[in-house]
Amino acid sequence: MNTFIQVMVNGLGKGAVYALLALGFVIIFKASGVLNFAHGSFVLLGGYVAVRTQDDLGFTVSAILGVATAGLGALFIERVLVARRPLADPIALALLTIGVDVILTEEIIRRLGVELPFLGRPYDGKPIQVGDITFFRTQLIALAVGAVLVTLFFLAFRLTGWGVAMRAQAENREAAALMGIRRGRVTAAAWVIGGVLAGVAVLFLATQDFSGSGLSRGTHAIALVAFPAAIIGGLDSTEGAIVGGAIVGLTEALSAQYISFEFSKVAVYVVMLTVLIVRPSGLFGTRERTRV
Amino acid sequence: MSPAATPALQVDDLALSFGGVKALDKVSFGVAPGNIHALIGPNGAGKSTCFNVICGVYRADRGAVRLGGNDVTGMHPHQLAGKGLGRSFQNLALSMHSTVLDNVMLARHCRTRGGFMAAGARWPSMMSEQAKHTARAVEICEFLGIERLLHAPVGGLSYGDAKRVDIARALATEPEVLLLDEPAAGMNAGETAEVAELIKVVRDALEISILLVEHDMTLVMGVADRITVLDFGKVVADGTPAEVRNDPEVIRAYLGEQE
Amino acid sequence: MSEGTLTADPPAETPSHGRRGGLLSNPATLFRWGVRLVIALIVLTPPLYFEPSWLRVGQYVMIGAVAAIGLTLLTGQAGQLSLAHPFFMFVGGATYCVLGSEDAPGKVGFGLPSLVALIGAILVAAALGLAFAPVSGRVRGVYLGVATLALVYVGLYLGQQWTSLSGGTASGRPSPDLNLFGIKTLRNDPEISFLGQAMEREQRVWYLFALLLLIAALLAWGAVRSRPGRAWRAVRDNESAASALGVNVPRVRAEVFAISSGYAGLAGVMTVMWYRLLKPDESEFAGTYSIVVAIAFLAMILIGGLGSVGGAIAGSVLVFGLPGMLTIMIGGNELFGTSGANAITPAIFTSFVYGAAIIIVVLFEPGGLAALGRRLKATAARTQLGSTLLSPKGS
């Protein structure tokens, strides 16, 4: 029983960070129709700035700087590249972000050299024991930060003008433009939020507790796990991203414990395929309407 | 309706609801062979729903669709193309990057055979079949006056020419019944008159039946042999243009819409 | 219609003019023969002059080209985004080894003739592609792209688990030699020389790959220009319209996925012949059948021009060829005077090049190299000299 609880704790802890990443994907996709393959490199970008400044500025300031850089980086990509082709083919835009990702990732990895710098100094590697169960601080803080950010996001999404505009735009990009919604501003804000969420996620990803490794190519790889999370929930559903993140985290942890570790990654994709066969647009996603 | 001639297209007692709203309710009408038949009605009357049921895009809750005496209820759109039902599209739905000929040749898909290997290896029987069908497609394009554009990408054509490509493509399925979805949408008066002329020429030359779903009254009154009027998913009138024009139900339906 | 769909459809079959005229009297015929000559020279001469390293680069480019042609049919022509190509390559390679090898301790082998194994590998890959129909027929757009990613993970997992077929990640299993009408490809048996140059392994593999690529490209060109190609583009552009015109959309979607998988299967056979080894990857992010390779294929077809067969080949020259060429040219030196852990190596440099190429293509030349080629041709066609030098195929 203790083992099962520990497995659930592990799974949910990871799921919280996956949810942050998946939410970033979804927000960007909802606003601009772009499947952002560069999300992993936003993660690296935020992490890189944070690790390079944390010795001089301390963790908190460098973390804020890293998060801000990831947000601004995303904004830069949106303004300079994506906004130039607002109605381009979704596949082309997805590929565009792959191009960005390749360059950004290679360059950051090159700059890191042989270093494996870690983030999360204030909380990393200091687990709390409750009976036989271990709670990793990184995961607890990730859960708390995730919950706060997600709540803030949903409040903003429901209550602010931006949220209304964003929802209108997600419904129909052309109609929203006709209704006078400033598409550029809504989309740009969405990219900034996506980037910021990626920047927050890396503060937990590049830690001993969460991924066991510092900032590296592995961090980029973990960011890709948020893909199935976003797909399972439905690419245009913000609630779905949260649910998808939790599903992926739990699927990984449970199948690693009860089937085998090497099957756990496959298990995530098996779950995703099953969802897609039943619901081709994910659990909460709206079905694509084909024009006649 | 005279029992002697089998209608080219017959719709019987169609009913379809979307979430409790009756989009179609006991809709029945028939398109006589060689007729130009119009289906009209104010916005939301159920014209498009009815059109989509006939085309196989929607499946009716109840009722039947017969094509030249064959029951085609519930068939998929691609099956209907082989049964002699051709259709045009309101938004044209052409492949913009492909050439005119390529677009028209698509309609020969169900009349031709040959998969990847045969096509890839340029199998002689496939090539001769293709040549034959290309000749027919060119003939149809000539008929519609777009033969000079055969190798031009559709994306660069004027709206009128693109509309002709759309109709050419529908005709290339060799239909017995041609369904036209708002052919005059987005056209000015001059272009509309041109389309009206075209519809008549098509009917006369190819001896096919045409069902026209249209908003534009001038077009409908000018070309239709018979008109069915829908309102709130029900047939409110069915007759010649002259009969329909004076039908109080129709006038009420259309005037009601204008308020 | 969206503003920037990245498509490069070839012109439809034009009625051929000038078949009747004499060879030299008709410019169109002359042009066509000129192009064939240039292509033949590019294909035939390198094995006579080039070092084995360069030949290996060329062979590798041809593997990429075959795979990319398959992908450009699927993604460019039929509009289905797929990242599953490495999986089908792996399936093709494994099937070839299983069918073509003799039984060995711990490794299943059927000992079939190698040509049968080659065809079997393509068919098995295609059949598995068809088996993916419940997903490929229903799931659309970017959802399909991520869904296909699942297969890369499945391939990695099965390759590691099913060692009696895959040989396992530890040492893999050797590739069967392709015996083409008595001529072995991977060994000097029988010894052949051509114009004074001994035809050894690298030369043989080069010519074999060139032949396979030629067949693959001709089949693709033929299909794109006729019935199947029209159906693919119709499904890509508007499924409802395609359906109304008599195209069975789910069937076409499943078929093109299977065909594309068959191409990947062939590329997989070529890969194991190139390495003379089948070896499952150790991770999903690095290796022969990894996500990185899936993305490289997408880059190839995008840079080449989505849907263009010639473009796919050109894309492979850039994406698969450039790193190898730079590696040989740079040799033991490092680029730009950098060294140590932060060096800009050929591998990193080419990553930059192809990343940038993708961005530039999407932003400035959505038709890719194929569109560039067509434009060049149009310019050249105005000068007589140009028209005899440039390809009618566009690239």
Next chain:
Amino acid sequence: MRQSLKVPALVIAGALVLAACGGGDDEADSGGADASGVKTGPGISDDSITLGVMTDLTGPFKDFSTTLQAGHKMWVDEVNAKGGVCARQIQLESRDHGYKAETATIQFPDLEPNVAGFMELLGSPMIAALKTDINDKQVTTMAVSWSSELLDQPYVIIVGTTYDLEIINGLDYLLEKGDLKKGDTIGHIYIDGEYGANGLAGSKYFAEKNGLKVSEAKVTSTDTDMKSLVTKFKSDKVTAIALTTSPAQTASAATNNVGLGLNVPMIGNSPVFAPALLDTPAAPALSKLYVVASAVPFDSSVPKAKEVATKFIAENPDVKPSFTVQYGYAQGLIWGQILQKACDAKDLSRAGINAALKSSNNITTDKLVSDLDFSKPGSPSSRTVYIGQVDKDSPGGLKQVQALKEFPDAKTYKAPHES
């Protein structure tokens, strides 16, 4: 198609008459003999011997390779200062394959004609991809891999103990210390592939021999989070963890071992540890790790190891030291003895070099690695190991806790290709 190729073929035929005359360069290098009657081969000139290096300076092993190359260079400088081998200066020609098999496959035919043998070929995917090439070209190659699966390759040299024997020795060490006993379960995390599978064979043998159970956990090289594996080990009640992993994976296993309250000793092969790990939050948890290797720890009391270490620190004050310095130096010593032996037999051709290797049954490296015997095909060249414990204060990060020793189970173990 048939038609279209015939004409061009004829056209170029004329142009290629020249090619017919120019062919056959390959033969020029091989065979022949110098003035003193020493038979020569590729990579051998009158005053130099060139050895190839195929390494990873940009991929996952870049820090490992950098220090290894420093070791090579120290040996080359020393031996050349003393006049070289066979009156020839040693030269190294290296290529960086970035841990990519396709790059190595392309580089090999470019590099191979210039070298007498390979001082280093790093990485099991590369070794696997080049196996046939190495056999075809009969080029003696020192693999940087310790898999006993490679022992059937006639031209591949493995320096020292193999992964399976390292693990067996390490587990025997824990058994002797009393950390393990009959009936216990060992958790073994391994990267699927040549490296991990070979290590796992060792713990399976040990478990069978001593009545223990093994809880296996297979990972891929990019997995970094070992939390769920250690959770599983905890529920399986393991009493020791064996590792055949990458350094990042080791770090994660170590922190979770402590974090999840399992707290058992860990042993691992030489590649599991990198000194850089001591700068990470994992450092405290790593003190439970014993690294078993045929190479001496950087910070050892062995005199030759001390000498090399001191010199390395003096020459490279900014580089983090690692055991690979001494290992690279030892590789040089071994190559020096093989080449000297071939020189004495007046045959520096590739066949001569390989024959010299095959007849070497007692190569010594001043205990940088144990004495080596390459004369028994299929059998590892040594079965003895050093054991080091992770220690933050030792340069190179390892404190030697066991001098060269062959444990009882290592004696009886039969390697896969051993007759």
